[in-house]
Amino acid sequence: MLMRRLEVFLGSFIVVCLVCLGFMVFNDTIPVSSKDSEQEQVKAKELEQETAPEEPVISDQADEVVVTETEETAKSKSVDAENHIVCIDAGHQQKANMTKEPIGPGSSKKKPKVAGGTRGVKSGLMEYQLALDISLKLQEELESRGYTVVMVRTTNDVDISNSERAAIANEAGADAFVKIHADGSDISSVHGASALCQTADNPYNGNLHDESYALSECVLDGVVSATGCKKRQIIETDGMTGINWSKVPTTIIEVGYLTNKDEDAKLNTDEYQTKIAQGIADGIEAYYQR
Numbered sequence: 001m002l003m004r005r006l007e008v009f010l011g012s013f014i015v016v017c018l019v020c021l022g023f024m025v026f027n028d029t030i031p032v033s034s035k036d037s038e039q040e041q042v043k044a045k046e047l048e049q050e051t052a053p054e055e056p057v058i059s060d061q062a063d064e065v066v067v068t069e070t071e072e073t074a075k076s077k078s079v080d081a082e083n084h085i086v087c088i089d090a091g092h093q094q095k096a097n098m099t100k101e102p103i104g105p106g107s108s109k110k111k112p113k114v115a116g117g118t119r120g121v122k123s124g125l126m127e128y129q130l131a132l133d134i135s136l137k138l139q140e141e142l143e144s145r146g147y148t149v150v151m152v153r154t155t156n157d158v159d160i161s162n163s164e165r166a167a168i169a170n171e172a173g174a175d176a177f178v179k180i181h182a183d184g185s186d187i188s189s190v191h192g193a194s195a196l197c198q199t200a201d202n203p204y205n206g207n208l209h210d211e212s213y214a215l216s217e218c219v220l221d222g223v224v225s226a227t228g229c230k231k232r233q234i235i236e237t238d239g240m241t242g243i244n245w246s247k248v249p250t251t252i253i254e255v256g257y258l259t260n261k262d263e264d265a266k267l268n269t270d271e272y273q274t275k276i277a278q279g280i281a282d283g284i285e286a287y288y289q290r
């Protein structure tokens with residue numbers, strides 16, 4: 001009797017277990033109706049949207065990139081390089097031309113067409129060579145920034161008078177005429193950079209004084225800033241043929257003293273010449289940006 005009860009109990013237990021097992025299997029494979037499943041998916045999607053900050057961040061970054069590009073474009077557009085023509089005159093030439101020409105339109109006062117320049121006290125570097133080296137570097141720098149450049153000369157073996165050099169700038173429609181020179185002095189300790197332009201009372205082109213002075217100041221500051229050389233002065237003079245014949249804003253930049261042995265040594269290096277060219281280009285750009 002006891003055995004019979006035990007059998008019934010065990011039988012019932014097995015049945016119950018089988019039912020339970022079946023239910024568990026069934027519950028795992030088909031847990032919810034398809035409608036419930038859709039709701040779950042919608043909920044999951046909503047949750048994903050709420051907790052997914054990546055998308056707005058990426059969009060912010062994209063906006064920042066666009067803003068940066070706009071600012072850069074605006075900066076280069078404010079310089080408007082493509083609408084500017086710079087005329088570069090590498091001072092002097094291989095052979096001086098001592099034939100005289102009027103120092104200004106209609107002037108009875110005359111000066112040599114092209115005087116001989118100074119030379120490196122230690123290096124022997126000729127001013128006309130230094131002027132050309134810097135001028136070619138300046139041309140490359142300005143063209144890389146988008147400016148149109150007109151060169152008075154690209155070789156030393158030329159014969160172009162100072163009034164003819166101004167005529168080249170005038171005919172090119174240049175809005176800046178930059179004449180590259182180096183200085184000399186009997187006093188060997190004198191060093192540093194200067195710039196020259198006409199006075200406001202210049203009888204030929206005094207109306208250009210303000211623009212020429214501003215150009216001189218910008219270019220001189222550019223050279224001093226780029227090289228760390230001594231800033232000397234802006235000289236206002238009406239005795240320079242190359243300035244007096246010009247009909248556009250003009251500066252003569254004296255990049256340093258070849259008669260000072262330390263400055264001579266610097267001026268004779270490619271690195272220092274490149275700094276000068278970059279400084280002049282920065283100055284021209286600053287002049288246009290005023």
Ligand SMILES: [Zn+2]
Nearest residue numbers: 091117181182
């Ligand atoms: Zn000179």
